[in-house]
Amino acid sequence: MTGPRSATLPYLRRTTYPADLAHAAQEAHAPRAPDAPTCVSVFAGRGGSSTGYHMAGFRELLAVEWDAHAAATLRLNYPGLDVYHGDIAALSVSETLERTGLQPGELDLFDGSPPCQGFSMMGRRQLDDPRNQLFQEFVRLLAGLQPRTFVMENVAAMTRGKMKQVYGEAVAALRAATPGYRTVSGVLSAAAFGVPQARERLIVIGVREDLNLTPTLPVPTCQRPITVREALTGLPDTPDGMTINDVYLPVWTRCAPGQDFGDIHPKGHLFSNRKIHPDRPSPTIVKTVGVDRQGRANGGTYHWRWPRLMTIPEIKRLGSFPDDYQFATTGDPIHDFLNAWAGIGNSVPPLMTRAIARHIRQTILQH
CATH class of the missing domain: 3.40.50.150 (Vaccinia Virus protein VP39)
Structure with missing residues (x-):
């Protein structure tokens, strides 16, 4: 992860x-x-x-x-x-x-x-x-x-x-x-x-x-709409997180910030995967995010600089949840990540x- x-x-x-x-x-x-x-x-x-x-x-x-x-x-x-x-x-x-x-x-x-x-x-x-x-x-x-x-x-x-x-x-x-x-x-x-x-x-x-x-x-x-970059002020800007798997990584590399993967895939596949644009508001955070059996990302909203999904602290900011808001845990890091993401994506x-x-x-x- x-x-x-x-x-x-x-x-x-x-x-x-x-x-x-x-x-x-x-x-x-x-x-x-x-x-x-x-x-x-x-x-x-x-x-x-x-x-x-x-x-x-x-x-x-x-x-x-x-x-x-x-x-x-x-x-x-x-x-x-x-x-x-x-x-x-x-x-x-x-x-x-x-x-x-x-x-x-x-x-x-x-x-x-x-x-x-x-x-x-x-x-x-x-x-x-x-x-x-x-x-x-x-x-x-x-x-x-x-x-x-x-x-x-x-x-x-x-x-x-x-x-x-x-x-x-x-x-x-x-x-x-x-x-x-x-x-x-x-x-x-x-x-x-x-x-x-x-x-x-x-x-x-x-x-x-x-x-x-x-x-x-x-x-x-x-x-004036608040941008992603503004919203994330003060959070760590590092590559740490749910990294992208080898199938999605080449598409992420070619994708410009703000683009959907389906826009550049030759057959329009991988739609609803998006590299976020730092100087615009975030697109809608949907509840579903993909993780493969190796614990690597294969669906969701990705960072514009680092080949990873947005982290839960970042998604909380984009969903206007307080930094100290807690999500119940199960002891399984991947399951907890998916639960927290779904909770923010499903919320008003x-x-x-x-x-x-x-x-x-x-x-x-x-x-």
């Missing part, structure tokens, strides 16, 4: 991004105000959205997640958080209310990112994919909890082609959930909210009808969620 060592060199371009991210991490663990807004997260993953809500000053009362590694990661970073590890379909409204200590209508924000593989442009987009129906569990809990607001995130591909039908059904179901919700939705870029990654997410925000408020989407907070970037949460707090909850 490691290549030959060289002297540790800092990334040289000065930026406030590392300091801003460190400050946001401190806010995530600061004591909550007595009147802090409350939230519940379902399909919580490894904590991207949860971290964003914590950064925005919310008090998260419950996180729901079926994956064991993800649940362990949530508990590792937020030991005081109540984590429901299990199938969301088995979680009743009454148990949710009991665990949060709330009555229907008292929760401020209900958040969820239903699994998006059925919607993703990377795979087969099938209307009958059962994962496309998991939003119905979100709607079931929404109707029972009756929160003041909700946020549902998904991949931007949900708004395209045949998946528009599923998207339309999902939004209609959200609006109809008793006692009724006004909604607004749109595709937002994480780069517009201080995340050094050109990642797009579909965001649906809902407000309970009786509040008589019209929801809006947050406006961009970042005037924390700084993006923070911007959404702040917007809802300022435009809805404070009224």
Whole structure:
């Protein structure tokens, strides 16, 4: 997993991004105000959205997640958080209310990112994919909890082609959930909210009808996108990491920063392998990364200077996870690497969620 060592060199371009991210991490663990807004997260993953809500000053009362590694990661970073590890379909409204200590209508924000593989442009987009129906569990809990607001995130591909039908059904179901919700939705870029990654997410925000408020989407907070080089300021710049195998190395050598391997392969093979460009925002970090039986990389996002995958500390920066964010370990370095990468690739970037949460707090909850 490691290549030959060289002297540790800092990334040289000065930026406030590392300091801003460190400050946001401190806010995530600061004591909550007595009147802090409350939230519940379902399909919580490894904590991207949860971290964003914590950064925005919310008090998260419950996180729901079926994956064991993800649940362990949530508990590792937020030991005081109540984590429901299990199938969301088995979680009743009454148990949710009991665990949060709330009555229907008292929760401020209900958040969820239903699994998006059925919607993703990377795979087969099938209307009958059962994962496309998991939003119905979100709607079931929404109707029972009756929160003041909700946020549902998904991949931007949900708004395209045949998946528009599923998207339309999902939004209609959200609006109809008793006692009724006004909604607004749109595709937002994480780069517009201080995340050094050109990642797009579909965001649906809902407000309970009786509040008589019209929801809006947050406006961009970042005037200029943050580049990879700026984001990695202060991290070691060395060849150490998951090195590229002998099949992929010649392609990496010929590939220019910012190019996909498929662009230069004579048959267009090896697509979705990319040499990252240091002076642009990162492309979307996808959850899947390839490692062969010898523990060498054969799929993912590669460093522009060194023939290796980006490291987990680097990917955390590009996903706006704090430097000290921990991922549960198994004792197998390769398995742990893949788990951490997938957790970041599957997440809504924390700084993006923070911007959404702040917007809802300022435009809805404070009224």
